[in-house]
Amino acid sequence: MSVLNVKNLTKHFSSGIWPFKTQHYTAVNxxxxxxxxxxxxxxxxxxxxxxxxxxxxxxxxxxxxSGSISYFDTDFAQNRIDILKRIGYASGYDKLxxxxxxxxxxxxxxxxxxITQPFRRQKIETLLNFFxxxxxxxxxxxxxxxxxATRVMLAKAFISDPELVxxxxxxxxxxxxxxxxxxxxxxxxxxxxxxxxxxxxHNMNEVTELCDRVLVLKKGIIIADSTPKILAQSTTxxxxxxxxxxxxxxxxxAYLNGALLKYTxxxxxxxxxxxxxxxxxxxxxxxxxxxxxxxxxIDKPTLEDYFLSIVSR
Amino acid sequence: xxxxxxxxxxxxxxxxxxxxxxxxLLSGFYWPLLDIVVWGFLGSWIARSLTAEFYNYxxxxxxxxxxxxxxxxxxxxxxxxxxxxxxxxxIMNLFSLPVRTTEWMCSVILFxxxxxxxxxxxxxxxxxxxxxxxxxxxLSTFLIFLPPLFISSIWIGFTCLQIVVTLGKRSAxxxxxxxxxxxxxxxxxxxxxxxxxxxxxxxxxxxxxxVFQGMREYLMYDQNPTSYLIxxxxxxxxxxxxxxxxxxxxxxRSRRKGLARxxx
Numbered sequence: 001m002s003v004l005n006v007k008n009l010t011k012h013f014s015s016g017i018w019p020f021k022t023q024h025y026t027a028v029n030x031x032x033x034x035x036x037x038x039x040x041x042x043x044x045x046x047x048x049x050x051x052x053x054x055x056x057x058x059x060x061x062x063x064x065x066s067g068s069i070s071y072f073d074t075d076f077a078q079n080r081i082d083i084l085k086r087i088g089y090a091s092g093y094d095k096l097x098x099x100x101x102x103x104x105x106x107x108x109x110x111x112x113x114x115i116t117q118p119f120r121r122q123k124i125e126t127l128l129n130f131f132x133x134x135x136x137x138x139x140x141x142x143x144x145x146x147x148x149a150t151r152v153m154l155a156k157a158f159i160s161d162p163e164l165v166x167x168x169x170x171x172x173x174x175x176x177x178x179x180x181x182x183x184x185x186x187x188x189x190x191x192x193x194x195x196x197x198x199x200x201x202h203n204m205n206e207v208t209e210l211c212d213r214v215l216v217l218k219k220g221i222i223i224a225d226s227t228p229k230i231l232a233q234s235t236t237x238x239x240x241x242x243x244x245x246x247x248x249x250x251x252x253x254a255y256l257n258g259a260l261l262k263y264t265x266x267x268x269x270x271x272x273x274x275x276x277x278x279x280x281x282x283x284x285x286x287x288x289x290x291x292x293x294x295x296x297x298i299d300k301p302t303l304e305d306y307f308l309s310i311v312s313r
Numbered sequence: 314x315x316x317x318x319x320x321x322x323x324x325x326x327x328x329x330x331x332x333x334x335x336x337x338l339l340s341g342f343y344w345p346l347l348d349i350v351v352w353g354f355l356g357s358w359i360a361r362s363l364t365a366e367f368y369n370y371x372x373x374x375x376x377x378x379x380x381x382x383x384x385x386x387x388x389x390x391x392x393x394x395x396x397x398x399x400x401x402x403x404i405m406n407l408f409s410l411p412v413r414t415t416e417w418m419c420s421v422i423l424f425x426x427x428x429x430x431x432x433x434x435x436x437x438x439x440x441x442x443x444x445x446x447x448x449x450x451x452l453s454t455f456l457i458f459l460p461p462l463f464i465s466s467i468w469i470g471f472t473c474l475q476i477v478v479t480l481g482k483r484s485a486x487x488x489x490x491x492x493x494x495x496x497x498x499x500x501x502x503x504x505x506x507x508x509x510x511x512x513x514x515x516x517x518x519x520x521x522x523x524v525f526q527g528m529r530e531y532l533m534y535d536q537n538p539t540s541y542l543i544x545x546x547x548x549x550x551x552x553x554x555x556x557x558x559x560x561x562x563x564x565x566r567s568r569r570k571g572l573a574r575x576x577x
Contacts, residue, residue, distance in 0.1 A: 013570070053571075059409040062571040084411040095402040097326060099333040104326075111322035112410045140333070156406070 002073075003164045003196045004035040004058070009067035011053055011220075027053040029220040030067070035164065035196050040186070042211035042228070043200040044303075046311045050220040051200045052093075055168050058198070059089055071164065085113060090157035091168035092150055098142025102133065102152050105141055106159060113160040127155035130185060132178075146173035154182060158189065167199040171206060179203075183210055204304040208232075214303070218310060228303045235301045235309050238273045241282070244295035245270060252291045259285075319412050323420035324427065327394055331428075341390070341428065342435060345382045349436050352378050352502070353444055372446055373532050374502070376454055377525060379436055380462050381501040383429055384521055387466025388492035390428045392473045392485065394421045399482035399576045408572055414564055418557065421474075422467060429463070454532065461524050461545035464553050469495065471556040475563045481575040500525040520548035 011028040028050040035041045043051050056062035058069060060080045069076040071083045096105040103124060110120040128134040131151040136144065141152060150173050157165050167186075171179040183206060189195050201207050207214060208228040216224035216231070224231055245252055245268045252270060256263045261282075262273040274282055279298070286293065331337050356374030398404045407417075433455070441448045473488035480487075498505070498512055499521035505513055516522040527541025567575065 052573075056405070056571055056573060059405070061405055061408050061568065061573060063565075063569045081411045081413055084409065087409075089406075089409045091405065093402075094405045096406060097330060097397070097401045097403055099330045099401075100326065104329050108322045108326045109410065111325070112316075112319045112412055114316065114318055114411075 001037050002034040003037050003071060004198070005070045005073075006034065006054075006058075007032050007068045007070075009054065009057060009069065010065045011050075011057060011062065012065045027220050028057070028064075031217070031220070031222050032067075033215055033222065033225065035198055037163075037196055038190060038194040039213065040190055040197040040199065040211045042207040042214040043198060043217065044204075044207060044214055044307060045217035046307075048219075049217040051217055052168060053220075054217070055089075055091075055166055055198075055200065058166060059087075060084070085160065086163045088157035088160060088162035088165040089167075090150075090153040090165070090170055092153075092170060092172035093168065094153065095149065096141045096152060096156065099140055101138050101140055102128070102144070103137040105152065106155060109156050110159055115160065123159055123161075124155070127158060131155055132181075147175055147178055150174055151178070151182075154185075161193065162195065164196045164198070167197060167201075169200055169202065171201065171203065179206070186210060204302060204307055208303050216307075216310060223310065231306045232301045232303045235305045239276055239279070239301075240299040241272045241274055241279065242295075242297045242299065243270045243272070243286075243293045244268060246292040246294040248289070248291045251289055252286070255285065255289055255291065315413065316411075316416055319416045320420045320423060323407075323412070323417060324424045327397070327420075327424050328427070330397065337393075341386065342432060345378075345386060345432055345436055346439055348378045348382075349375065349439055350443065353440065357444065369532050371444060372451065372454075373529055375440055375444065375446065376451065376458075376528060376532065377501045379433060379440075379451075379455060380458055380525070380528065381496065381499070382432060382436065383459060383462045384466045384469065384499070384501075385492045385496065386432060387425050387429055387463065388469040388473055389489055390425045391421050391466070391470030392477065392488040394424060395474055395477050396482060396485040396488070399477075399485070402576050404576050405573050414561060418471075418560070421470070425466065425470065426463070429466075454528070457531075457538070458524050458528050458542070461520055461542065461549045464546070464549040465521050465524075466492075468549060468552040468556040471553075471560040475556070475560050478560070478563050478567050478575065481577060495519060495521070498522065500529075504529060518548075520545045520552065523548070 009028055009031050010026065013025045013027060015024055031054070043054070045051050053062065057064045060076065072086065074083060076083055100108070106124045106127075107120065110124065115123060124137075125134065128137055131154060133148055133151050136148060141149060144152065150170065154170060157167065171182055174182060186197060187210065190197060197210075199207070199210065211228055214224070214226065214228050214231055215222055249268055253265065256270070256272060264271050272282075331341070352374050353371065356371040360370040398407055437448060437451060440446060440451060469492045473491045476484050476491070477488045498508065498515045499519055500516060501521070505516040505522050505526065508516060523541045524545040527538030527545065530536035530541065531538040
């Protein structure tokens with residue numbers, strides 16, 4: 001079952017004042033996608049690709065020019081409030097009211113979701129403890145560091161036990177260890193409660209670790225929809241072998257030239273571009289020619305390679 | 314279904330903010346109290362110095378000031394509820410929660426009512442301390458003229474909010490001064506007859522001018538203010554209805570351009 005179904009979603013922005021309006025910019029251009037129950041979908045794309053515009057439309061804070069959004073097989077435009085009760089949202093770019101304490105802010109959000117006492121207090125305590133900010137419950141939100149504020153936003157997103165959570169760059173300002181805890185929480189929540197997640201991030205390792213599937217948006221159009229692994233492999237079918245040569249560097253270069261393999265040399269380090277199936281034979285050939293290496297590592301193409309390739313295209 | 318819990322949650326959010334922000338408390342209470350002191354003593358002096366026609370001018374001045382706070386401060390409070398969300402970059406958070414536009418609008422009106430209740434209570438206490446005037450006399454007269462002015466604060470407030478929700482936080486100042494632009498034509502401190510003819514024409518379209526005229530007739534000449542009050546009620550209810558409908562239209566129109574842009 002799809003928890004979110006987007007069909008032909010388009011957003012045009014126009015400039016000027018009526019009657020001299022000119023349509024000049026299409027932020028999102030006829031995109032369609034879905035999120036399945038329990039799935040973690042990554043939303044990637046360079047700046048200005050239309051990710052945040054899409055998330056704003058998915059939350060109803062921006063009205064689409066055309067197309068349809070339905071959650072849980074229900075039309076969003078007709079049932080916005082009922083659907084929003086089942087959705088969580090957090091963004092690294094938004095802030096909660098600075099003068100209110102952490103506890104007060106979450107209390108307001110809990111009340112709006114209709115969570116009654118004592119469940120509201122228990123839920124706030126559980127989430128603040130999980131994110132390691134329970135001690136800060138009585139501190140004004142404006143006095144928190146960026147990382148602490150992001151954790152409060154995440155607690156806000158999960159306070160109503162949502163079925164789908166939209167996360168816009170959630171770990172952007174977090175320390176690596178806290179970001180790792182957050183990823184762990186998202187994966188656990190997804191596994192235990194079957195929560196679906198739609199996440200935008202510029203951290204490719206994070207997307208690779210978290211996401212079952214990735215949508216790539218460029219200039220408002222979806223240009224790829226696949227798993228992180230397949231996307232990474234689509235960059236190149238070659239792997240990179242890094243060898244630290246202990247002896248016979250000249251002989252190694254002569255062999256590589258003869259085998260017509262692409263390579264680069266830096267000191268006694270050689271990086272060779274090679275297809276995966278040829279690795280075993282390549283290593284055997286090195287031994288036959290008495291080429292001794294002290295270290296070997298193999299780099300596979302990553303999602304980051306893919307991302308960089310589509311940005312530069 | 315309409316959620317009273319959501320309405321109260323948003324009211325609580327703003328009450329908690331006022332509790333913590335000395336600037337808000339200062340601007341919300343300092344200027345009205347200063348008006349009470351300055352205009353009250355001026356009224357006492359005029360009442361003592363001039364003809365019998367001005368015998369009750371102290372009460373007229375004090376009530377005029379107090380009732381104008383309902384309109385002016387009320388409008389400012391309503392405007393502040395939205396601009397605070399924009400300044401704190403909370404607009405996306407707020408409207409991505411399950412809050413209906415009507416619930417948010419009700420919370421704005423309720424918060425306005427709470428702030429005005431506190432403000433008028435404090436002002437009346439100061440009047441009781443500073444002036445030789447019966448609190449019950451002031452309170453009973455205040456309550457007669459309060460409802461149409463509270464409704465006026467709602468229509469002016471939502472008119473200001475239309476400006477902010479259309480143009481964003483950079484237009485907030487325009488929203489704040491709008492009510493005070495109407496002050497000279499409302500006849501809060503003086504009868505509208507002293508205005509030039511074009512000013513009197515503007516006054517005829519303002520419900521506040523009828524209410525303040527009725528208040529003066531009642532306090533200074535002991536006249537029945539009912540006919541003035543009816544005009545005040547009719548116009549303020551008509552304007553409030555139009556302002557609420559227009560605000561909802563502007564808000565939905567703003568959604569088409571994106572609520573997030575309002576905070577830029």
